[in-house]
Amino acid sequence: MKILGSEEWCQLNLLGVPAIKARVDSGAKTSSLQANNVKFITKGLEEWVRFEVNPIQENRSVAVPCEAKLVDVRTVKSSQGISEERPVVRTMVTLGDDSFEIELTLANRDTMEYRMLLGREALNGRYLVDPSKSFCHGEVTEKDMKAKYSPYFTKKTGLTLGLLASNPNLYSNKRIIEAGEARGHEVVFLNAEHVYMKLDASSPEIRYRGGNILDMFDAVIPRIKPSITFYGCALLRQFDTLGVYCLNSADAITKSRDKLFASQLFAKNDIHIPITGFAKSPLDTKDLIRMVNGSPLIIKLLESTQGKGVVLAETNKAAESVINAFKSVQTNILVQEFIKEANGQDIRCFVVNGKVVASIQRQAQKGEFRANIHQGGKASLIKITAEERKLAVKSAKAMDLVVAGVDIIRSNRGPLLLEVNSSPGLEGIENATGKDIANVMIETIEKKLKFV
Template sequence: MRILILSRSPILYSTHSLVMAARRRGHSVRVVDHMACDLTILDGKLGVRYQGEFLGCPDAVIPRIGSSVTSYGAAVVRHFEMMKVYTVVTTDALLRARDKRTALQYLAAHQLPVPDSVFTAMPDNVESMLRMLGDNYPVVIKMLNSTQGQGVILGESLSAAQSIAEAFIRLREEILLQKFIVESKGKDVRVFIVGGKVIATMERSARDGEFRSNLHRGASSKKVRITPDEEEISLRAARLMGLDVAGVDILRSDRGPLILEINASPGLEGIEGTTNVDISGHIIKFVETHARPAVV
């Protein structure tokens, strides 16, 4: 099988892990920088050109699209979809999960538990929206385009949160205001799903003085068992988003498990290293059963 991985670099851990897993299973695999792909529509036919040559139709595409290049990366994935190439993550699923506001709207509308959250584009409305979250501080202020814990700030009081949120909005940043789950104690649970099954789980704990549990920010991690409820809502969330490969982040609260975020391109390094599970191998096996022979 000919597999194409869309990634900014072949040396990134997740990309390299997928390449090695594919080769171990006897597949031909190539890493292509999606930002260097040219998209063509000539004489009514779609094509993707890379480094001066047309790529043709591989049997499968595995998108590893970073948040900062979502727009063009999604366009490349859609081009392959229109060429009848199987993609592990569809464009619609990628965009739905990548947009924090859209993801929360979908989850809440389908009775999946999420932290209390409010949105506004008006600086004058910030105070009233903050009051809707209650009188307990801090509150979480997130830039909607943030990733890996960047652009996420704690507002320690009403006045502080209001000042920060209003400043972001005046800078034309879209934001989310979210209730801080004190009882989670700087911890969350990452549930990794492949093909409708939970493959691996880990608990991440923020370092001292930090509330964000992202491994990129120095958090620690360990294996963890999840409850049946946590497994159920994780699988439902991935299915709702249309994701066959997903990382679902859960906060353990007094209300029960809450879905914090769904990742359409979850990193592999932290969870493979923590759990010793060959997640890349699971992804390649899933691709083998779902890829369609390329139409040449």
């Protein structure tokens, strides 16, 4: 009996797929193939399936159109334990010198390491598996892949990027569009409130006001304002379903916008923040104040942004009044210790793809307790310490954000994290540092999509 390694190169000639790397998995019953844009069609009296295969990992630009007769629709449990209905087709597979018929379930394996999985039904009676080996039936080089798929490699002048936001006239949005176009890409502004979606297992869609189907984007850059976080993140999940890369994911943005959950994640990941308290009952207010070392203290609305909804209570009595007033109208707040030695200064670190690309120090205007450029604060260049750099990178990673504005405050016990922003503004930090951060964001998308 012939031997297979843990991974092998296969051919699916009847589907027009000349080479695809498959993971050999005897633990899975049925073989599986990555498929996008799956649609059920009728040919005569028979049901068929039309779909696209992206045979090269992390390359959505090569899409092979396929058609096959529908054999079945089965409920399959994924490796994550999620059950889903998948269409089943039957086709010929070639491994080295051997060709035989197999059944394939069609699934979105875009996030998986392999675009195809060979299950035990394909292996039984034909092969033994030696997991210590790979490519026992021949290898396919990158050069070979380019030759095999040359008809599908189209010369592209640039990517098509969607900027999902609300105001095209904001500095940050204009800069991102400029940076993308300067690098030869088409950047389309999408007003998030004008985008809507069709939820359907066979043909999901995203549409724009007027009925235009948005099916041409390579990536989406989300800059979602807090008031539409729920809807904006729903749109991002739909783009992700359609195979569009999102610079920040819906899950990451949702985590960063929930200040209580974010604070819990920071504590879990050993990221130091000012002492923070949260309680529901007014009966616990006095102990809540004591817990954060008393007044002066900071009171934050859970959905505050850009310094709005943040209050300094200078006495315990004032703190108690404000806290109980918020609770009386069922408004969730955090109570946080006040770092007096910071003197109204904080540090904004702009993190992109796991690196701090720029840093500024922000100074609150006279009479304010917290630095905020949107409210008259001043920004200046600063050289951050290795500890502060590490804290910024770790904080962005804890939120799973590719792009993040990380706010840090210097205290007597070392740097403390204030907040992580999923849609950080570019104006203050670009003007203060002279760095083209918008360009770095576009470069990150190019690297992710392997655009050359």
